[in-house]
Amino acid sequence: MKLNIALLPGDGIGPEIMTQALNVTKAVCGKFGHELTYKEAIVGARAIDETGDPYPTETHELCMQSDAVLFGAIGDPKYDNDPSAKVRPEQGLLRMRKQLGLYGNIRPVMTFPSLVHKSPLRAELVEGADFVCIRELTGGMYFGRPQGRSEDGNTAYDTCVYTREEIERILHLAYRFAGQRRKKLTVVDKANVIATSRLWRQVAQEIAPTYPDIETDYLFVDNAAMRIIQWPKSFDVMVTENLFGDILTDEASVITGSLGLLPSASIGLHTSVFEPIHGSYPQAAGKNIANPLAMILSVALMFEYSFNKMEEGALIREAVNASLEAGVVTEDIANGGKVYKTSEVGEWIEQYINDSMI
Numbered sequence: 001m002k003l004n005i006a007l008l009p010g011d012g013i014g015p016e017i018m019t020q021a022l023n024v025t026k027a028v029c030g031k032f033g034h035e036l037t038y039k040e041a042i043v044g045a046r047a048i049d050e051t052g053d054p055y056p057t058e059t060h061e062l063c064m065q066s067d068a069v070l071f072g073a074i075g076d077p078k079y080d081n082d083p084s085a086k087v088r089p090e091q092g093l094l095r096m097r098k099q100l101g102l103y104g105n106i107r108p109v110m111t112f113p114s115l116v117h118k119s120p121l122r123a124e125l126v127e128g129a130d131f132v133c134i135r136e137l138t139g140g141m142y143f144g145r146p147q148g149r150s151e152d153g154n155t156a157y158d159t160c161v162y163t164r165e166e167i168e169r170i171l172h173l174a175y176r177f178a179g180q181r182r183k184k185l186t187v188v189d190k191a192n193v194i195a196t197s198r199l200w201r202q203v204a205q206e207i208a209p210t211y212p213d214i215e216t217d218y219l220f221v222d223n224a225a226m227r228i229i230q231w232p233k234s235f236d237v238m239v240t241e242n243l244f245g246d247i248l249t250d251e252a253s254v255i256t257g258s259l260g261l262l263p264s265a266s267i268g269l270h271t272s273v274f275e276p277i278h279g280s281y282p283q284a285a286g287k288n289i290a291n292p293l294a295m296i297l298s299v300a301l302m303f304e305y306s307f308n309k310m311e312e313g314a315l316i317r318e319a320v321n322a323s324l325e326a327g328v329v330t331e332d333i334a335n336g337g338k339v340y341k342t343s344e345v346g347e348w349i350e351q352y353i354n355d356s357m358i
């Protein structure tokens with residue numbers, strides 16, 4: 001098979017984890033006889049520095065022409081600490097999501113047996129937790145207008161907007177996932193207070209009977225936040241709006257033990273994008289210490305979702321698990337044991353793939 005992918009390493013630790021992801025992709029392609037072509041483009045703070053635009057047209061065009069996009073991370077402290085900056089790296093990410101129509105963000109939350117002790121939750125709560133959070137990604141408060149400040153600067157406003165169509169398509173996507181898993185969908189909203197949430201719940205209640213083999217339940221977001229910590233195993237597939245999904249998935253990542261472990265897939269109308277859920281971790285940039293696993297697991301999702309290559313995805317997961325079990329891990333999960341560099345972890349995984357018997 002021919003794979004034509006775009007690489008958007010972005011800012012902070014993005015480039016160094018992308019190098020490892022690319023090497024793993026090459027190893028898998030070598031193993032399974034796929035022909036890989038790839039091109040790199042700029043995004044985020046780096047793109048602002050070079051072109052003034054965090055998501056330049058050339059970058060968008062490259063994404064549109066590719067079969068899949070691997071995305072590192074964006075963000076830079078020089079913008080975080082300057083609330084008056086007009087152009088921000090995050091705008092590049094949001095525009096990419098909007099322009100590629102990436103309405104569905106899939107964030108699997110799983111545990112790794114060898115890391116159960118890293119979770120701040122008790123082992124018996126965490127062991128075997130395995131759910132998928134489906135976050136709506138192109139609507140809600142992130143994109144609603146008007147957004148801004150009053151003339152005197154002392155009042156600020158955001159607008160949360162959802163249409164029936166946006167809610168329906170993300171719910172159908174979530175039901176498809178639930179249908180392939182344990183057949184339980186939890187719809188998370190704040191329908192007791194917020195108008196958009198009431199529309200979500202109404203639309204969900206209309207759609208639910210058309211999926212009779214799937215159990216649908218409803219939780220308010222505050223309650224869902226509590227249950228993720230109290231009883232993570234009660235979830236199978238969870239679906240929610242953009243901002244709630246942003247918050248709940250960072251929370252859910254602690255179940256796994258490190259934010260550096262969770263991959264995501266963003267799918268929608270055009271090319272899909274695969275990215276770790278963590279940010280650009282600027283304090284670690286260039287130090288070769290960041291955990292490359294979330295990025296490498298994003299490559300597994302790419303093989304599965306964009307190319308329907310399940311064995312390739314499974315081999316990457318197997319290699320990642322093996323590295324964890326062998327204790328070849330970065331400092332965030334080393335737990336007092338030997339600490340490996342980003343590149344050492346990546347190379348170990350690459351070697352495992354090269355040596356595998358497939």
Ligand code: IPM
Pocket residue numbers: 074075090093246277279
């Ligand atoms: C995420 C990130 C982004 C978001 C930021 C970097 C804009 O937190 O992908 O979860 O809020 O969506």
Ligand code: MG
Pocket residue numbers: 246247250277
């Ligand atoms: Mg986030």
